[in-house]
Amino acid sequence: MSDPAARPRRTRPTGRRPGNPDTREAVLAAARATFAERGFDGASIRVIATAAGVDPALVHHYFGSKDKLFLAAIEAPADPEELLPELLAGGTADLGASVVRLLLQVWDGPGRAAGLALVRSAVTNEWTARLLREFLVSQVLRRVVGTLGLPRAEGxxxxxxxxxxxxxxxxxxxxxxxxxxxxxSADELVAAIGPTVQRYLTGDVDLPGVVAPST
Amino acid sequence: MSDPAARPRRTRPTGRRPGNPDTREAVLAAARATFAERGFDGASIRVIATAAGVDPALVHHYFGSKDKLFLAAIEAPADPEELLPELLAGGTADLGASVVRLLLQVWDGPGRAAGLALVRSAVTNEWTARLLREFLVSQVLRRVVGTLGLPRAEGxxxxxxxxxxxxxxxxxxxxxxxxxxxxxSADELVAAIGPTVQRYLTGDVDLPGVVAPST
Structure with missing residues (x-):
């Protein structure tokens, strides 16, 4: 989160951010609509910029990458691109426990308010549900599962x-x-639930939608 | 659900139900407030009747048991007292798979609308969150775990x-x-997730809040 413009936030910006606040809000609104409609993969900064009536270079300048724009648009409770690499560098044997530990760090910490707001909105609003799903899939799960080198359907x-x-x-x-x-405590939950996540990631599981489970 | 007055419902009653609709609604409103404030165990038909300004015998007449009154008050998607006994009679070896299968039967069936309404309300309203928790704990989990004969904290x-x-x-x-x-499909999810629930119910788990896990 070196770029404060990319930081998820709960309220109107108070710190210095590049650009006109109205333009920023227009880009974020266009981003929310586009990501919800097309999914993370189907959206592009170009399409979002066009929808917001601004130049794509301006969107890049304000937000950096498509990932950062997405996190800002949904007011994500944390930036998985920052938090996950250290976890994923630890190897796959304790991956399940590490994922549970990281989840609890974010939610027992300052990310909880933003996380609760996102969950509340997702449960009552179909479009936010799509955005939260895209966040989980494109920002969290794909990165975690990506370290396992699995076929796409299995992953x-x-x-x-x-x-x-x-x-x-x-x-x-x-x-x-x-x-x-x-x-x-976080330790207790990591001990109890980590093995479940580990089994789902690397264990012998009858996988839904996968014809030949890897065993 | 032999007594139609006890059936969870989404709209104003259309069939014949005993008693004055306004009285019924007053009892249900008092029940929601009392169950949310005191929990299922701490609430009684007597207290609810007093809060609603009616005689306890009338509440018994309208709703039958405290369980049925609770289900009506939260507009529960299903009646665990009806659905669980058959499942629980099947023994503990497949209990995890059976629980997942029953959950999917209710949610893939006519219970989904009521279930979604309850979850939506729980996520946005602290009092409904308490009611949904009481439903899970007192109506579902306690019955399922109760078949295992465990110490209370472990259960x-x-x-x-x-x-x-x-x-x-x-x-x-x-x-x-x-x-x-x-x-x-339900079969795929039962195969993938049933073992997790089975492990939580009967497996070797480091249990949160329990000093000496049963191994």
Whole structure:
């Protein structure tokens, strides 16, 4: 997050950011609509700039990359591009535990407010649901699963199973507050739930949508 | 659901139900407030009746049991007291798979609209979040875990882990629609996710909040 313009935020900007605030908001609104409609992969800075009525070079100047623009548009609770590389460098044997630990670091930390706002909006708004799904798939799961060198269909199947457990931890711990999970320490949850995520990532699983599971 | 008055519903009653509709609504509103404030265990028909300004015998007459009143008050997508006994009679070896299968039967069937309404409300409203948690804990998890004869703290810990996976399946499949999980068949999901729930129920897990895990 070296570029403050790319930082997810909850309110109107208070620090110095490049460019006209109205132009920034127009770009972010166009980005939200385009990412929701086309998905992360199908959207481009060029299309978003056109929709916002600005030059693509200006969007690059304001936000940097398509990833950073996406994170700003959805007000993401954290930047996986910053947080994940260290985790992924640790090898695959403890990947499940590391993913759970990182999730809890973000949600037990300053990312919780933005995360809750995103989940609340996604549950009540179909377009935000698409944006949250794109965030999970393109920014988190694809990076995590990408380290495993799997065929695409298998990677997506394993990623969607991982998503089901991670979203469930967020809902059970931070939204519904089911005890004792809600009050457990991060270490306890990593020990209990890490093996599930590890199994989904690298274990012997009958994968949905994959004809021949890798065993 | 032999008593139609106890059936969860999405709209104003259209069939014949005992009693004055305004009285019914007053009892249901008092029930929602009381269950949210005191939890399922802490609430009683007597307290709810007093809050609604009616005689407890009338509440019993309208709704039958505290369980049925609770289901009506939260407009539950299904009645676990009806659905679970058959599942629980099947023994504990396949309990995880059976729980996932039942969840999908309810959510892939006519319970989805009511379920989604409940989840949407829970995510945006703290009081409904408490009611959904009480539903999960008192109506679902306690019955499922109860068949295992575990010490109370261990049962609650295992139940909360099960909750994290089940809520996550609902969110990933029906709200965010993460593929291929969203389009997978029930059989595929039972095969992939059933073992996780089974491990949480009966496996060797480092349980949160439990000093000596059962191994």
């Amino acid at each position: 997506e199947a394993r990623g969607s199973l991982v998503a089901s457990q991670l979203i469930g931890v967020v809902m059970a711990r931070y939204v519904l507050r089911v005890e004792p999970l809600a009050s457990a | 609650e810990a295992r139940g909360s882990l099960v909750a994290s996976q089940l809520i996550g399946v609902v969110m990933a499949r029906y709200v965010l629609r993460v593929e291929p999980l969203a389009s997978a």
